[in-house]
Amino acid sequence: MTSTALPTTDDLRALARARLRAIGVRVTEGGDLPARTPVTGEHLFGLTAATGDDVEEALAAARTAFLTWRTTPAPRRGDVVRRLGELLREHKGDLADLVTVEAGKIRSEALGEVQEMIDICDFAVGLSRQLYGRTIASERPGHRLAETWHPLGVVGVVSAFNFPVAVWSWNTAVALVCGDTVVWKPSELTPLTALACHHLLARAAEETGAPRDVHRLLLGDRAVGELLVDDPRVALVSATGSTRMGRAVGPRVAARFGRTLLELGGNNAAIVAPSADLDLAVPSIVFAAAGTAGQRCTTLRRLIVHRDIADALVDRLAAVYGRLPVGSPFDDTTLVGPLISTAALDTMHDALDRVRAQGGKVLAGGNRRLAEAAPAAAYTEPVLVRVDGQTDVVREETFAPILYVLAYDTLDEAIALHNDVPQGLSSSIFTRDQREAEIFLSAAGSDCGIANVNIGTSGAEIGGAFGGEKDTGGGRESGSDAWKAYMRAATNTVNYSGALTLAQGVSFL
Numbered sequence: 001m002t003s004t005a006l007p008t009t010d011d012l013r014a015l016a017r018a019r020l021r022a023i024g025v026r027v028t029e030g031g032d033l034p035a036r037t038p039v040t041g042e043h044l045f046g047l048t049a050a051t052g053d054d055v056e057e058a059l060a061a062a063r064t065a066f067l068t069w070r071t072t073p074a075p076r077r078g079d080v081v082r083r084l085g086e087l088l089r090e091h092k093g094d095l096a097d098l099v100t101v102e103a104g105k106i107r108s109e110a111l112g113e114v115q116e117m118i119d120i121c122d123f124a125v126g127l128s129r130q131l132y133g134r135t136i137a138s139e140r141p142g143h144r145l146a147e148t149w150h151p152l153g154v155v156g157v158v159s160a161f162n163f164p165v166a167v168w169s170w171n172t173a174v175a176l177v178c179g180d181t182v183v184w185k186p187s188e189l190t191p192l193t194a195l196a197c198h199h200l201l202a203r204a205a206e207e208t209g210a211p212r213d214v215h216r217l218l219l220g221d222r223a224v225g226e227l228l229v230d231d232p233r234v235a236l237v238s239a240t241g242s243t244r245m246g247r248a249v250g251p252r253v254a255a256r257f258g259r260t261l262l263e264l265g266g267n268n269a270a271i272v273a274p275s276a277d278l279d280l281a282v283p284s285i286v287f288a289a290a291g292t293a294g295q296r297c298t299t300l301r302r303l304i305v306h307r308d309i310a311d312a313l314v315d316r317l318a319a320v321y322g323r324l325p326v327g328s329p330f331d332d333t334t335l336v337g338p339l340i341s342t343a344a345l346d347t348m349h350d351a352l353d354r355v356r357a358q359g360g361k362v363l364a365g366g367n368r369r370l371a372e373a374a375p376a377a378a379y380t381e382p383v384l385v386r387v388d389g390q391t392d393v394v395r396e397e398t399f400a401p402i403l404y405v406l407a408y409d410t411l412d413e414a415i416a417l418h419n420d421v422p423q424g425l426s427s428s429i430f431t432r433d434q435r436e437a438e439i440f441l442s443a444a445g446s447d448c449g450i451a452n453v454n455i456g457t458s459g460a461e462i463g464g465a466f467g468g469e470k471d472t473g474g475g476r477e478s479g480s481d482a483w484k485a486y487m488r489a490a491t492n493t494v495n496y497s498g499a500l501t502l503a504q505g506v507s508f509l
């Protein structure tokens, strides 16, 4: 494996400042909320975290803005999102650089993340004219029965480091056209991209005449998130992160009858059938498993391969793993950038130790890289591990580039293994047998929110609904009719007959 040279922390600090300046963000440095970069693992500068008073002020302002925003016609609400999309296009390169500085994504994936924001803006602008309710046939003469969709209120968005801005944009672009206002608590690991996106949205609001407080940003740690979670003014908490976080957030919001949209862990698998086109499967698998250094919630973590082709496929994968370029995400030849922190690397090593103790065999990769050049950073070769069965460590989500390979004999067995994990986000099958593909997509097949054929588990388009079942939390974001989670439906019965007719044939008076 090759590794490429790293920029210095001073270079990265200068780059972050230059890109923030180009976007128009004025940062007051020197606070005690650290902005860091996983590229060197070092500190960039200090920012200021929100206090409890700031949270209170932001929620009150967002609630007040909601009272105006909810009656602004939806297509007019689309104007602010259209302008945001234009500004994102204009600053695509600046934002991508910030994503790379802060999340360590390679250039192509950082640009892809910004593109995902642009795409959801386009989608949401169209949606602003398509918030359709149904009319229903009334059983009574001279009556009209219909449903109307209304805005919900303030939406609290809690996002994770690995998609620091795209997941925010799925929530925010859709929530805004739905008539909600948004208070955003980004990951404390990615405050710079959050400042940049908030600034562009504030500019779009100003230029299109939307209330200033349709969007508020709260930088800070868990305590800030908890204030959002517990506040009855937050009608919907949309939270992306670990299953552990979701288990804490879900019941707290439910206790006050608030709504949640949870996007939690995945332990995504692909089945590779004997008829699979391996020339297609191999690059698809490597992108899904090693792309973003294994830090997508859609990352491929388990490969369930038919026994007849397992050795051949594993050999091909091991050869590719052996030459994956690991290194600076700013280098065009790099495919695998850093993990977010050395703590993430420790978690990866712990999982590898445990799986070895459970009989797993490392087939390729797994060595730490660039430890001398950047001791505080966490570069690692992605790792391929052969396992005999689905032990407890295989059934966990380890947020690192580990791909476990299991063999199967029958499709029933493969599907059973596939579904025998707590999580249910994304899945795929590689096959040229249409019957196998359809079984996998059927009610008796994959139990995930995303099920694909001849394409990997990651890299979903924004047009579909995104989310998963079981420990993944059940929420759906982004496209399709995910917008309904951001609105409330009212059922309207209108009597234009001049006579009282009671439903169910009831007579009274």
Ligand code: UN1
Residues within 6 Å of the ligand: 116, 162, 163, 167, 240, 295, 296, 297, 298, 457, 458, 459, 460, 461
């Ligand atoms: C995430 O990892 O939280 O499907 C989101 C994908 C991306 C989004 C991932 N479009 O991989």
